[in-house]
Structures are given as C-alpha cells and as structure tokens.
Amino acid sequence: MHDLIEENLLAVDLPALDLTRFSEPQTSRAVGEKYLVFLLGEELYAVASNTVAEAAASLPVTKLPNAPEWLLGVTNLRGEIISVINLPAILRNDDSTPALKPKFIVLRSRVFESGVAFTANRISEIVTLPDEAIEEIADEKTPHVFGKTILKARTLNLIDAEKLLSTLRIN
Numbered sequence: 097m098h099d100l101i102e103e104n105l106l107a108v109d110l111p112a113l114d115l116t117r118f119s120e121p122q123t124s125r126a127v128g129e130k131y132l133v134f135l136l137g138e139e140l141y142a143v144a145s146n147t148v149a150e151a152a153a154s155l156p157v158t159k160l161p162n163a164p165e166w167l168l169g170v171t172n173l174r175g176e177i178i179s180v181i182n183l184p185a186i187l188r189n190d191d192s193t194p195a196l197k198p199k200f201i202v203l204r205s206r207v208f209e210s211g212v213a214f215t216a217n218r219i220s221e222i223v224t225l226p227d228e229a230i231e232e233i234a235d236e237k238t239p240h241v242f243g244k245t246i247l248k249a250r251t252l253n254l255i256d257a258e259k260l261l262s263t264l265r266i267n
Contacts, residue, residue: 128226133252134201134216136184140252141216141241142223147257149204149211151219154197155180166264171200171213178202181264183214187238187255205261212261223247230254239263 131142132151152173157180159169168180180200183189198215205212230243240263243254 128224128229130222130224131254132201132222133220133247134199135218135220136187136189136216139189140220140247140250141187141255142225142252143201143203143255143257145222147203147205149202152200152202152213155200155213168215173202173211173213176211178211178213179264180213180215183216186260186264187240203257203261205258207258207262212264225254 130145132145132148133140133142135141155171155173155178157169157171160167163169166182166185168182171178171180195215195217198217199219200213201216201219202211202213225245229245231245232243233241235241238253240255240260241253242256242259245252245254
C-alpha cells in the first residue's frame with residue numbers, strides 16, 4: 097500500500113496544478129479606513145478606529161478646580177489617570193445634550209503616551225470609508241473636523257483625533 101501512495105505522489109506535477117479553484121472565493125472588500133461612529137446629541141461623528149483604545153460604558157469623572165471648560169476632569173482607567181474632555185465644547189456643538197448614560201471613548205495618540213477620553217450619547221457602529229467617499233473640509237470654526245460623508249442619509253462628521261489630541265496640551 098505504501099508503495100502505491102509513493103508511486104502516485106511522484107506522478108503528480110504539483111506546480112502544474114491549478115489550486116485556485118479550491119481556495120475561498122474572492123470577495124471585493126471596501127478599501128479605506130475604519131471609523132468608529134458615535135452620536136453627540138443628534139449629530140453623527142466618527143474617529144479613525146486606529147486611534148480608539150477602547151470604549152467604556154461608564155467611568156467616574158473627578159472634576160478639577162480651575163479647569164478650562166473643555167476639560168471635564170480625570171478618571172482612573174485600570175490604574176491609569178485619563179483626562180476626560182468635553183468634546184461638544186471643543187467642536188462648538190451647542191446642540192449636544194449630555195446623555196443620561198454616556199459612553200466613554202478612549203483615544204490613544206501615536207505621539208503622546210497618555211490617553212484622553214470623551215463622552216458620547218451613543219456608540220453606533222464601525223464603518224469602512226473609502227477615501228473617495230470623504231469630502232474634505234476646512235472650517236475655522238471646527239478645525240478638528242477634517243471631512244464629512246453621508247452615512248444612512250445623514251451627515252457624518254470626521255474628526256482628526258491626532259490633531260484634536262495635539263491641540264489640547266494635556267498630554
């Protein structure tokens with residue numbers, strides 16, 4: 097029996113075999129960057145998912161005396177002190193009402209070591225956005241928003257997390 101198997105193996109020309117028909121079917125994948133979509137009030141925003149360290153359901157925030165309006169305070173996230181910012185104040189989104197059960201999104205910068213968290217009314221989903229779907233904007237009123245697109249018939253504002261973190265000067 098062993099000789100029969102050896103004989104058949106030697107007769108097979110492996111490089112000539114077309115094994116692609118046995119591989120998984122090729123599916124077209126959306127090429128682009130992944131973004132975490134969240135709500136501030138009724139407006140949709142997103143940050144690149146590679147800047148998001150984690151999302152947390154609830155964190156106790158300790159207010160700091162004489163802190164600027166955009167700094168809500170600090171929180172202890174598994175032994176690390178994280179600054180918690182008031183993102184609607186930074187984005188000048190006056191329509192945003194605080195959520196009763198806010199979700200915390202913790203950002204990590206490629207440049208700075210410490211994380212920064214902000215609250216969102218709701219975390220929606222993760223989407224992949226191709227570059228051609230993003231309309232770049234340059235608005236002096238909201239310099240941290242670099243682009244927008246349409247998601248489910250709504251405007252989705254894209255936040256440059258690195259720019260946001262670098263301008264806060266709390267890291």
